[in-house]
Amino acid sequence: MTDRPKTPRPFPFDAAQTTRMLDWARARIEDGPDPKAGARDFATLEPVLGGSVTENGIGAEAAFRLFTDAIVPTTRPYDHPASLSFVAAAPSTASLSFDAVLGAAEIFAGNWDGGAGAVHAENQALAWLAGLAGWDGKAGGVFVAGGTLGNLSALHAARNWAAAQRERPERWAILASVEAHSSIKAVADVMDVDLILVETDTNGRMSAEAAKQALTGRECAIVANAGATNCGSVDDILGLADLAEEQGLWLHLDGAYGLAAIADPEARAIFEGIERAHSFIVDPHKWLFAPYDSCALVYRDARWGAAAHGQRAAYLDAVDQAAWNPSDYALHLTRRARGLPLWFSLATHGSRAYGEAIATTLRIARDIAEGIDAMPGLELTLGPQLTVILFRPHAMSDAEMEVWAETHRRSGALLCLPTTWRGRKVFRLCIVNPTTDPKEILAVLETLT
Incomplete structure (x- = not known):
């Protein structure tokens, strides 16, 4: 009886590529995100990512390079400690791993x-x-x-x-x-x-x-x-x-x-x-x-x-x-x-560590709110309620607030975007990361005054 030829694998994949991808994941978990990353417009992304799905494929190395060099840098790093808009994220190293x-x-x-x-x-x-x-x-x-x-x-x-x-x-x-x-x-x-x-x-x-x-x-x-x-x-x-x-x-x-x-x-x-x-x-x-x-x-x-x-x-x-x-x-x-x-x-x-991390985050929010309240030129409008803080600079127009927010987002210093509260434009912070540093955040907010 002759040995039957092995059925070819429909999607052959080099083990070295798996290792490379896992190495990238380990580095991302250990080092965290790039705070300067952020969305880019269609005109920027289409020449890079458009046409990436082809009849014969572009290969794992090229496809993964698109992920690391084009996809990840154009996504918001919500798990960064200075990402304080919307409701961000703060996954533990254990959960990410x-x-x-x-x-x-x-x-x-x-x-x-x-x-x-x-x-x-x-x-x-x-x-x-x-x-x-x-x-x-x-x-x-x-x-x-x-x-x-x-x-x-x-x-x-x-x-x-x-x-x-x-x-x-x-x-x-x-x-x-x-x-x-x-x-x-x-x-x-x-x-x-x-x-x-x-x-x-x-x-x-x-x-x-x-x-x-x-x-x-x-x-x-x-x-x-x-x-x-x-x-x-x-x-x-x-x-x-x-x-x-x-x-x-x-x-x-x-x-x-x-x-x-x-x-x-x-x-x-x-x-x-x-x-x-x-x-x-x-x-x-x-x-x-x-x-x-x-x-x-x-x-x-x-x-x-x-x-x-x-x-x-x-x-x-x-x-x-x-x-x-x-x-x-x-x-x-x-x-x-x-x-x-x-x-x-x-x-x-353990659950105790979770309770302590939540308590730390609540304390960070209080420290930031107290700093805003004490800072000349800023109005503490509301909060903190849980960890949400609303505030507004006295000397800025709505348009100037938008420019300030985008400038600091692109620099990676702080993601702090405006919202509307009772018909007024205000800045909103929402802290969910127990490693957020109140002193660093307040130092950035001083540029509003």
């Missing part, structure tokens, strides 16, 4: 059969979060790509839950603050429900009394901010929990950014009443020191999520429905085990 190997494991984590160990480990991280909220063993959920999908999945479950409690109105509605994240409006549009917006106090906080006055009788859920993106405000969660219970409504907390602060025992009181909410989200890729992309969606009773999201089909009959299947808790089926980098970092360092 683990994420670098997670892809190689090629784990399908949509159901228990495909990813039992990964799912079980993710659930340890979810249980930690649920425990911080004061929830018991009935709680559970799943990691999804981001806050928009987390909010959509939670609010779909809320409507499903409400429909089982009472007669459906002609048209459902969701109640939220005017400071609610843009995703809440997007979710309402996708669900084809009305969004009732409630005015806030001068700090951007929605009170239970204001929410009660806005009720129409058609609501299925109240969305409370647990750290508003623009101003950092935390709504009256305890009062809203009373209102939700009184009216038979679901209370969902959008804590994509701010709810991470609950890991600091000293900050726990800010979220008083969270134990009575029905669901919450928090993004580990924001202030829980994990890489993109990850949003933890947690239900106080996981059965509420499963009732809304469990999928059934002939080709899924072989899936053990008695096991914990992450696809049952959000609007998805296929998923990677995106919660594992958070789990690995937590398992490596």
Whole structure:
């Protein structure tokens, strides 16, 4: 019997190229990002990246060179300590290192059969979060790509839950603050429900009394901010929990950014009443020191999520429905085990280290705010609320603020962009990195005066 010729590999790849790529990843993890990196326009990128997909390929060396020399330098380095706009990122070395190997494991984590160990480990991280909220063993959920999908999945479950409690109105509605994240409006549009917006106090906080006055009788859920993106405000969660219970409504907390602060025992009181909410989200890729992309969606009773999201089909009959299947808790089926980098970092360092890092970040925000308040020529407009600070230079026009922001972004000194607060343009800082140096930030801000 003659040996059969080996079937040629469809995608041959030199092991030396794998080594080169892993070496680059190690250096990036150890050295961090280039703070001067940033977006470039289409006219700049097209001559370099356009036409890179060809019939016969350009080879791994050339393709990877495009990544290192053209792609990475034209992306914003959100994990740099001076990246203080939007809500940035501060992944731990442990979580970045683990994420670098997670892809190689090629784990399908949509159901228990495909990813039992990964799912079980993710659930340890979810249980930690649920425990911080004061929830018991009935709680559970799943990691999804981001806050928009987390909010959509939670609010779909809320409507499903409400429909089982009472007669459906002609048209459902969701109640939220005017400071609610843009995703809440997007979710309402996708669900084809009305969004009732409630005015806030001068700090951007929605009170239970204001929410009660806005009720129409058609609501299925109240969305409370647990750290508003623009101003950092935390709504009256305890009062809203009373209102939700009184009216038979679901209370969902959008804590994509701010709810991470609950890991600091000293900050726990800010979220008083969270134990009575029905669901919450928090993004580990924001202030829980994990890489993109990850949003933890947690239900106080996981059965509420499963009732809304469990999928059934002939080709899924072989899936053990008695096991914990992450696809049952959000609007998805296929998923990677995106919660594992958070789990690995937590398992490596322990929850105390997380609480201390959050406390450090809160202290950094206070130090920066105090420095702004003491600096002639700057107005501390608001904050810090959690770690969001709003301020404005007295002597600058709106156009001059834009120029200053772009100049310092390109220099790599500071990413600090304007926002709008109560009809005025102001600068906004949001600190999520415990290695941010207040003295360095304040030294840059002195150029505003």
